Each structure stands twice: as C-alpha cells, then as structure tokens.
Amino acid sequence: MTQVNEDEDTPPTIARLMRWGDGFFEGIACLESFLHWIRSGSSSVADLVVDPSTLSSRVEAFESALSELKEGVVSGEMEGGPPVGDDDIDRAHRLTTLLKTWTPGSDLPSEVATLAEQLVAKFGDEQEQTTTP
Template sequence: MTGREPDGDEDLPPTINRLMRWGDGFFEGIVCLEALLCWIKSGSSSLEDLAVDPSTLSSRIEAFEGALSELQEGVASGEMEGGPPVDDSDIAQAHRLKTLLNTWIPGSGLPSEIEAIAEQLLTKFGDEQERTSDP
C-alpha cells in the first residue's frame, strides 16, 4: 500500500486528499444543515419544499460527521492546522443527527430533536464557511 487514497487522485499526497475529503464533507454538510433548518422553520411538511432530497441529506450529514472526525484526527496528528475546534461531543451530535435522519420516514413527522441538533451544529460550525471563503 502506498498511503495514497484510491479515489482517483492518486497523484495527490495523502494530506491533500484528507483536506479535500474534509472540505467536501464539511461544506456540503453545512449547506444541508442550513437547508434542513430553513425547511423546518418554514413549517412546510412538503418534501418538495426541502432543498435537498432526504437520501442526499442523510448521506451529506454522514459525510459531515466524517469531516468532523477527519479534522479532529488531522489536527491531533499535526497533519492539519486551523479550522473550527472539534471535540467528541460534536462528532456524537453529528452521528445522532445522521441516525435520526436515517430512521426518519420521509412524509412522517420529523423528530423534534433534529432541529435542536442541527441548530447546535450550525451555530458552532456554520460561520466557518464564511471565514474560509473570504478573501
């Protein structure tokens, strides 16, 4: 094994692959958290009003959970610097949200805990997107 990721980016060093995985999962997760909260706060029960379909939402929240783990591990190993501080409770919250979304039957009532968790995660990590995209 060469230490390179088999994701089509064989020419990139492992650190770059880690950063790319983190960025993709993190920022897509934030966008989905925002869309989910907007939908919840709108009071709509129609899935057509949700900006992302439920299966994509679940997979992106799973990627967000993975991104938080990547960042925590990368900072601990010295392979990554900066980014928002991530602790085990953040990863547990993302995992709980993923679990709730995976067990939710679209069209049925959304568990109330989803809104609280999404708000907590977005409050902590949501403005990171703005900080990293400012020139």
Template structure:
C-alpha cells in the same frame, strides 16, 4: 488503459483535505437547508432544498469530516478549522442516525431541530462571517 482522476497520487494530506472539505462544506450547506425548511413550518418534503436521501448521506459525510478534522489537527496533519470536540461528533452521529431512520412524509423527530441548530451555530456560515479574518 487505466483512467486517472485528478487526485490519484496526491499526498495523503491533500486527499484528506479534499475529502474533509467536501464532507464538511456540503454537510453544513445541507444542515442549513434543513434548518431553513424546519423553520419554514412547511410540511412538504418537496420544499426541502435537499433530497432526503442526499441529506442522510451528507449528514454521514459531515460526521466523518468532523472526525477527520479532529484527528488531523491532533496529528498535526491539518491546521486551523473550527475546533471539534467529542460532543460535536456525538451530535453529528445522533443526527445521522435520526435522518437515516426518518421516513419522508412523517414528522421529523423533535431532536433533529435541536441538533441541527447546535451544529449550524458552531459550524455554519454565520459563524464563518463572524470570524475576524472574514471582516
């Protein structure tokens, strides 16, 4: 007997939206947690709200979600969402690469803070709260 999960047989658009949503929103939350940790000046990885290995995989999923959104909007399969440019995808890719090579206990590369700040400024909760529909 084959076990079915809830999204088997769903149209590709629904699957795409689900995959995008998970990667995007978990990615943003992880980036915000990383930024808070960096700004706290804590040297202890134990103070980071997300495990470093989880952080790396979520950065990868976030990069994929940005690509998915850009492609989905271009194809007409998805509507709305924040506009995603090639520069955003390049930032997410660079961040993913830096996090994969980072060894917890060592200092983060200085570029990480800049990349995270830029991505959170564009895609984070603060931007969402400023959106006219969320007032």
C-alpha cells in the same frame, strides 16, 4: 460530493484536506438549508432543497469530516479550522442516525431541529446570512 482521486500524484495530506472540505462544506450547507426548511414550518418534503436520502448521506459525510478534522489536528497533519470535540461528533452521529430512520411525510423527531441548530450555530455561517440585508 466531489470524488477525490487519491492516486500517487496526490499527497496524502492534500487528499485528506479535499475529503474534509467536501464533506464539511457540503454537509453544513445541507444542514443550513434543512434548518431553514424546518423553521419555515413546511410539511412538504418537496420543499426541501435536497431529497431526504441526499440529506442523510451529506450529514453522514459531515460527521466523517468532523472526525477527520479532529484526527488531522491531533496528528499534526491538519491545522486550523473550527475546534471539534467529541460532543460535536456525537451530535452529528445522532443526527445522521435520526435522519436515516426518518420516513419523509412523517413528523421529524424534535431532537432533529435541536441537533441541527447546535451544529449550524457552531460550524455554519448562518449568523452572517441572517444579519446581512
């Protein structure tokens, strides 16, 4: 993830947007790749685009980005973006928790695929990827 330098030259709103963008876009990209890996049926962790530790930290950053967006819209500091509900944040949190306890090489809890699918369906651009030749 890109490190945001929040010095006195960076307005708070810009710093918030940069944190949000990094966490959101890197997180959803990892979720899309992870979901592709799950759907491929591969049992080899070596086939993952990112290692399990990085995946877990990026999903955690995605969870934070969802909270950041929700809070930013409520406060009026941010506008636009996909609507984020508490249920979305709860899904991301549950996925983060499951990934942190998952031991690579062991079976993934079935709930992981469901949570990833729900988050990608709402926030990802997988639909565009699957309909483009």
